[in-house]
Amino acid sequence: RRRREVAALGAREDALRQAEQQTAQARGGLSEAEARLGQLSPAAPSAARVEEIFFRPGEWAAANAPIMALLPDREVKLVFFVPEAEMARYRPGRTVGFSCDGCAAPGSARITWVSPRPEFTPPILYSKGSRDRLVYRVEALPANAATLNPGLPVDVAPLEADQ
Template sequence: AISQAEQQAVQAEGGLSEAEARLGQLSPTAPAAARVEEIFYRPGEWAAANTPVLALLPDSEVKLVFFVPEAEMALYRPGRTVRFTCDGCAAPGSARISWVSPRPEFTPPILYSKGSRDRLVYRVEARPANAATLNPGLPVDVAPLGADQ
């Protein structure tokens, strides 16, 4: 009777493993904590195999993009921290520069800034410390770095 009960327990564990695998296939989880950026298919709609149903944006991929005049370019290096503000933000934020363009470009036609820009600028990307609180596309004002920072 003990041997038979042990065999039934092994079979039950196998059934549990199969059910967990099937659940994982039918309702997968996101690979990382992220916000839903776009929904391609709603419940009840049919999606072809291997077709994404959602577009996710992980907090680790939220970044600030801003442009720096050529005259100030030497101050901006990966690893440095910039301060920024935005409309509706409770307090100023900080972001660590993750990438600086090696090539200059002409000023884009639309820049969300309060002042005028030089015609030759460099694109800079920075990862904000409070990424979960920022919405993609939100205009920000980045404080210029000083030589003493």
């Protein structure tokens, strides 16, 4: 009878406690490994395109040195110049239409910034026809930024006065 009682009592409670401790230890090891992985291979903070790669696999980089340059889609913008005579129509918040070579369809962009000061026409201005000598720089965020390549020349449709 004593042997049966000892066999029935056994080390079940001790074995359960030991298994729970091993599980907690394994969870701690997993969280440590995940933290180390996050430090060694960080993810981009948002969807972005790779603009430039400074170091390739196998090359050594100094601590805290950038490995690559990223351009988030939300930072792709249209930059165009508006003649002084039409400047009053262009205000932040308004929408302009644009097209580009190779674009499937015309796009739209919301104006985010208009220069408060005029400047002279840049020496290289990708546009059709002639421009006035005094222009204002305008920046707009396109709706389809992920499909546009930075530096791509675009044709911006002039805004109408009653828009």
